[in-house]
Amino acid sequence: MEYQKFAETIISLKNKDLEFRETLIAAKKLGDGYNAEMEILHNQNAAVLNEIIDQMGYPTIDKVGKEASEAAWLVIQHAVSQPEFMKKCLKLLAYAVHENKASEINLAYLTDRIAVFENKPQLYGTQFDWDENGLLSPNTFDDLESVNQRRKRIGLNSLEEQTESIRTRSKNENQSVPEDLEVRKLEIYEWKKRVGWI
Structure with missing residues (x-):
């Protein structure tokens, strides 16, 4: 399977997320609760990434490279309105870490984020x-x-x-x-x- 297109898509999802975050920072609105437009963006990104994961499995470093693997984690970490998606990804990420194909630090952050929400x-x-x-x-x-x-x-x-x-x-x-x-x-x-x- 050709993963390069997936990698490019995942990185573009991350870039959209971070660009919108910068917009909120500039407007001094980052701390005003969960911005409705940001929630929509996070949900859209999660839906795209979920389709990719269903096709290729977790975007590990060996499949998509370090940048795209990190980008996937950020999209997952921000998909806070999608509990089932986040929990699904936690299991996949834990397995990838066990196989030395993903970051243990990313697994720690996702583990904690889910714990806090629960x-x-x-x-x-x-x-x-x-x-x-x-x-x-x-x-x-x-x-x-x-x-x-x-x-x-x-x-x-x-x-x-x-x-x-x-x-x-x-x-x-x-x-x-x-x-x-x-x-x-x-x-x-x-x-x-x-x-x-x-």
Whole structure:
């Protein structure tokens, strides 16, 4: 099977995603909840990638190259309104990592993202949200020492260093704490119910 066309398509999906993100950053709208246009784009990208995966399996580095494999992971990571698709990809990615054909770090991020949406503790502390002090902090995780051991094993920095980096990036991107955190929590809960996470 010729994978080059698939690789080009996957990279174009990632580029559309990141271009729209830059538009939101420039408009100072990135932190205003899940933008409706962005959700549509993420769902469209997921549908295209799902068709590709059904034809060729998971887009591993050996099939599509490193750039397209990373791009596929980003599309999956952003397909947050598609629980079944994300869970399907998690299984495929886990197998690819087991075969040394995909990134263990990407698997950690996807594992954590799904755990957060399912109201379970993270294993690697990769997912962040605003806390009651108006700071971006890791979502619930099981144990700091265990998290840092897991992070170190796959080549990530400590959770403390990651937290500092995330907070710096959010400032650089003009992200700001939501006006009402309780309303935001309720909106997230309703969204999780609507799309099928809970």
